[in-house]
Amino acid sequence: MIETIEALEAIYGPANPRSLQKEIPRLNPDYRAFVEASPMIMVATAGPEGLDCSPKGDAPGFVQILDDETLAIPDRPGNNRIDNLRNIIRDPRISLLFIIPGVGETLRVNGRAVISNDEELLSRFSVGGKLPKTVILVTIESVYFHCAKAFVRSALWDPARHVERSKLPSAGQILQHISQGAFDGAAYDRDLPERTKATLY
Structure with a gap:
């Protein structure tokens, strides 16, 4: 060290x-x-x-x-x-x-x-x-x-190197896994786009 x-x-x-x-x-x-x-x-x-x-x-x-x-x-x-x-x-x-x-x-x-x-x-x-x-x-x-x-x-700005979002756990899935299934990740992901849009500002 x-x-x-x-x-x-x-x-x-x-x-x-x-x-x-x-x-x-x-x-x-x-x-x-x-x-x-x-x-x-x-x-x-x-x-x-x-x-x-x-x-x-x-x-x-x-x-x-x-x-x-x-x-x-x-x-x-x-x-x-x-x-x-x-x-x-x-x-x-x-x-x-x-x-x-x-x-x-x-x-x-x-x-x-x-x-x-x-x-x-x-x-x-x-x-x-x-x-x-x-x-x-x-x-x-x-x-x-x-x-x-x-x-x-x-190569951060190279579109050919961009990762498809579906290849990583979603926000809802992460929360569901951390809560050991006590959280409804599918519902969270379903509502997330509209919730984000409504709360940007």
Whole structure:
């Protein structure tokens, strides 16, 4: 087992200077373009109750840029576990990964977050008259792009490599298996498309 930084660095060697140069403390025009084009982010937080990494998605630009050092992320209805929000209350550190379909590079943002339910702020994110429950405000501490190697290796955007949904257990089947048959998975799956549509916002 590798247990020291020195041992780790002996294996990997020094960081590529460009990987350090691309990290800046605020958005620039290039990085703003990635935020504005992204319909999907991964939100990572940590707290005394554990770690969380949650996907959040909407129309491109759903993460609003308030200024070069501040982002606003709407929190739409979900299952009310609110693991990442609980973490932010206890530990404001946050990390975001912006993903754009068809693009290999991703944008990484590290910073500190607070949660707001200010009515004027919520109104900025209205969709069909429906507001998010809260908005996560992120103060940027560092931002940089990540190269495309992971997406090239995984062929993530290659339709020929996409997996048919029917080849994996459905949400209802998973819940039925976990409950050892006490949950009606077939009914859950049958109602899921309409339920999802009705509760998106």
